């Protein structure tokens with residue numbers, strides 16, 4: 384049986400949700416990471432990845448200027464950093480300066496990869512459109528990288544409120 388509820392109630396059932404970080408370099412050369420839950424694959428040929436970024440976020444302005452970014456899947460031990468990057472704005476502080484993670488130069492875009500991420504995707508801006516209160520940015524993958532350690536797991540959010548964990552921990556928590 385189904386019963387009608389508010390959107391917020393029903394959409395809460397989508398969790399767990401994979402966590403991603405988009406990293407954009409500003410004109411001063413500072414790399415700003417933003418934590419994202421709303422990302423998806425939109426094409427295989429060419430490979431395209433999309434993400435919804437709130438119109439008010441600093442990253443929205445950075446993305447429109449840079450027109451390129453790195454999207455990566457943080458590993459399950461990066462929860463504290465992802466929470467920090469997802470609750471502070473690059474308008475106010477240098478996030479990597481405050482909460483560093485290991486980084487290495489990207490090969491196709493002007494930016495950096497996260498050395499210990501599960502995977503990194505270097506993207507150039509393919510298209511963008513306003514969708515309500517977010518901007519949908521679609522990136523074409525110019526280079527893809529994966530971690531050599533296959534045991535490394537992705538980070539997930541278990542529910543709204545930014546509770547983070549790895550997939551194997553979630554079974555007992557639900």
Ligand SMILES: Cc1cc2nc3c(=O)[nH]c(=O)nc-3n(C[C@H](O)[C@H](O)[C@H](O)COP(=O)(O)O)c2cc1C
Pocket residue numbers: 402415416417418419420421422435436437440441442443465466468469470471472473474517540545
């Ligand atoms: C787990 C998690 C998922 C998030 N998902 C999104 C998202 O999909 N889109 C978005 O615009 N903001 C999302 N946020 C919020 C931004 O990461 C946050 O507002 C950030 O501080 C914006 O940084 P900026 O101002 O430097 O761009 C998320 C935050 C967390 C903790």
